[in-house]
Amino acid sequence: MIESDKKYVIGIDFGTDSCRALIVNVYNGDEVAVGVSFYSRWKEGLYCDVRNNQYRQHPLDYIESMEEAIHAALSDLAGEEIASICGLCFDTTGSTPALVDCDGIPLALNPAFVEDPDAMFILWKDHTAVHEAKQINTLIKERHLDYLIYEGGTYSSEWVWSKVLHVLQTNPKVGDAAYSWVEHCDWMTGLVVGNTVPEKMYRSRCAAGHKAMWHEQWSLPSEKFLSELHPKLGAMLPHLYTKTYTSDTKAGVLTAEWADKLGLPEGIAVAVGAIDAHMGAVGASITPGVLVRIIGTSTCDILVADKKEIEDRCIEGICGQVDGSVIPGLVGFEAGQSAFGDIYAWFKEVLAWGLKSVPDGEMKQKILDGMLVELTREAEAIEPTHRSIVALDWLNGRRTPDADQNVTGAIAGLTLGSHAPEIFRALVEATAFGSRCIVEHMKEQGLRIDSVHAIGGISKKAPFVMQTLADVLNMPIRVVRSEQTCALGAAMFAAVAAGIYPDVSEAIQYMGTDIESEYRPEEKRHIVYENLYKKYLELAKLSENIKSIHD
Numbered sequence: 001m002i003e004s005d006k007k008y009v010i011g012i013d014f015g016t017d018s019c020r021a022l023i024v025n026v027y028n029g030d031e032v033a034v035g036v037s038f039y040s041r042w043k044e045g046l047y048c049d050v051r052n053n054q055y056r057q058h059p060l061d062y063i064e065s066m067e068e069a070i071h072a073a074l075s076d077l078a079g080e081e082i083a084s085i086c087g088l089c090f091d092t093t094g095s096t097p098a099l100v101d102c103d104g105i106p107l108a109l110n111p112a113f114v115e116d117p118d119a120m121f122i123l124w125k126d127h128t129a130v131h132e133a134k135q136i137n138t139l140i141k142e143r144h145l146d147y148l149i150y151e152g153g154t155y156s157s158e159w160v161w162s163k164v165l166h167v168l169q170t171n172p173k174v175g176d177a178a179y180s181w182v183e184h185c186d187w188m189t190g191l192v193v194g195n196t197v198p199e200k201m202y203r204s205r206c207a208a209g210h211k212a213m214w215h216e217q218w219s220l221p222s223e224k225f226l227s228e229l230h231p232k233l234g235a236m237l238p239h240l241y242t243k244t245y246t247s248d249t250k251a252g253v254l255t256a257e258w259a260d261k262l263g264l265p266e267g268i269a270v271a272v273g274a275i276d277a278h279m280g281a282v283g284a285s286i287t288p289g290v291l292v293r294i295i296g297t298s299t300c301d302i303l304v305a306d307k308k309e310i311e312d313r314c315i316e317g318i319c320g321q322v323d324g325s326v327i328p329g330l331v332g333f334e335a336g337q338s339a340f341g342d343i344y345a346w347f348k349e350v351l352a353w354g355l356k357s358v359p360d361g362e363m364k365q366k367i368l369d370g371m372l373v374e375l376t377r378e379a380e381a382i383e384p385t386h387r388s389i390v391a392l393d394w395l396n397g398r399r400t401p402d403a404d405q406n407v408t409g410a411i412a413g414l415t416l417g418s419h420a421p422e423i424f425r426a427l428v429e430a431t432a433f434g435s436r437c438i439v440e441h442m443k444e445q446g447l448r449i450d451s452v453h454a455i456g457g458i459s460k461k462a463p464f465v466m467q468t469l470a471d472v473l474n475m476p477i478r479v480v481r482s483e484q485t486c487a488l489g490a491a492m493f494a495a496v497a498a499g500i501y502p503d504v505s506e507a508i509q510y511m512g513t514d515i516e517s518e519y520r521p522e523e524k525r526h527i528v529y530e531n532l533y534k535k536y537l538e539l540a541k542l543s544e545n546i547k548s549i550h551d
């Protein structure tokens with residue numbers, strides 16, 4: 001393609017903590033501007049209850065951050081460049097659903113529910129619906145239903161039906177007011193194209209297939225099944241969807257109202273949204289055989305494969321296989337760890353407890369900000385041996401293999417001589433061992449993994465973690481250059497929806513980023529890790545047993 005004129009698209013990535021808007025040149029993938037905005041209510045810890053695994057986000061946080069991030073990005077562009085923006089696409093975390101009224105408005109935007117966490121978006125990592133996930137799994141098993149065959153065999157408390165059922169069972173006031181539900185990625189799209197009516201809005205194939213048990217053979221689960229879980233859940237089905245759309249589909253155009261609010265040209269194409277990790281994989285130029293790992297607070301592991309290669313195989317123990325969830329025409333697979341960087345953040349919090357009575361000030365902040373860097377500096381100097389401390393990374397439950405949010409983390413091999421950097425090193429190794437479990441599980445299930453690409457915050461800011469990962473996996477790990485890979489993937493889909501490219505594979509060809517660095521495994525360390533990995537698996541077995549004692 002010859003650059004005849006300047007043309008831009010905008011990818012908008014809603015992460016766990018912030019919204020990022022990335023403006024990209026459609027002809028060469030140049031990332032010309034970026035804006036970031038942290039969710040203000042979330043930052044204050046509002047509507048969350050960490051001890052009970054409750055994580056909620058207010059829809060106003062999303063709207064305000066979107067406006068702020070887009071305006072920040074646009075401030076670097078000249079007027080004629082802004083006028084050359086021709087497409088937009090969203091990616092968000094998922095499953096992050098909200099209950100809505102008949103106009104598709106999240107209930108928290110209704111003055112009656114403005115402060116009710118159950119009327120807000122229920123963030124992917126909220127585990128308040130563990131009981132409901134169990135109910136869903138039990139009923140599917142009892143009725144011998146097929147709903148989980150493309151979902152890895154277990155329904156998770158991180159997914160939409162568990163979360164909606166939980167609110168219906170525990171908060172009748174919000175439950176009674178609910179007409180339907182939306183995923184975050186679909187609501188953002190619906191909002192800016194002026195189509196949030198639950199029955200009519202465009203629903204993402206990616207979110208529906210991986211999180212809502214949607215499959216083209218049966219659409220969503222039946223009304224009978226849903227009603228058995230809760231009458232209101234069944235009553236919602238007619239207000240949901242039967243069709244889903246891949247992100248190369250244009251969901252509509254930017255309305256005058258939102259063009260005005262966002263400072264973007266009216267009428268530009270808006271693509272169907274998807275889950276962040278899946279769009280990140282596209283931004284990392286995923287192809288069959290390349291495992292893209294999005295490594296941040298948690299991890300998502302994404303693969304794609306040709307339908308012919310998969311045929312009618314159902315892959316067990318992962319977070320689903322969905323036709324077109326990543327690249328239209330290919331089957332997308334998702335797996336992951338429910339906590340990764342969050343485990344390091346937890347350890348930092350544990351150590352920082354001793355500072356709680358110290359008044360806030362420059363010195364305290366400096367210690368807190370430098371804590372992970374200092375721990376890393378000392379941990380890096382420790383050589384692992386077969387006598388090292390071994391930890392288990394299930395501090396937020398286990399996503400893959402075989403989702404179970406009831407399992408817990410563990411640390412073994414502590415002595416009076418164990419010090420903080422040694423424990424930190426064990427936690428880093430634990431996250432790497434958890435990753436190895438996923439890679440081995442995917443391979444055992446017949447999925448091809450020829451190479452590993454990494455994106456996400458940790459791949460950029462934690463070389464020690466990345467080197468440990470390479471040593472444990474005994475595979476090179478290539479770090480993708482873009483700082484905003486998820487938003488870049490969304491921008492690629494925006495370019496397709498705007499008619500610049502016929503499909504996303506061609507968009508990747510012109511807009512793709514390259515590899516900025518590679519971590520190669522060290523043979524000597526890998527041998528030690530082989531031994532420690534066996535201990536990790538033993539610890540995992542013990543933890544499963546302890547869980548069954550508590551159950």
Ligand SMILES: Nc1ncnc2c1ncn2[C@@H]1O[C@H](COP(=O)(O)OP(=O)(O)O)[C@@H](O)[C@H]1O
Pocket residue numbers: 015016017295296297298340341342343344345372373376456457458461462465
């Ligand atoms: N120096 C560091 N070493 C290891 N982990 C770090 C370091 N700095 C930050 N982290 C971890 O990175 C995670 C944030 O990753 P990031 O990709 O930026 O966020 P998100 O997953 O929300 O997109 C946090 O969980 C934090 O504990």
Ligand SMILES: O=C(CO)[C@@H](O)[C@@H](O)COP(=O)(O)O
Pocket residue numbers: 014015016017092093094095124275276277294295296297298299300334456
């Ligand atoms: O859980 C999923 C996808 O299934 C993600 O949306 C979730 O891991 C998001 O994590 P981030 O904090 O954006 O890295």
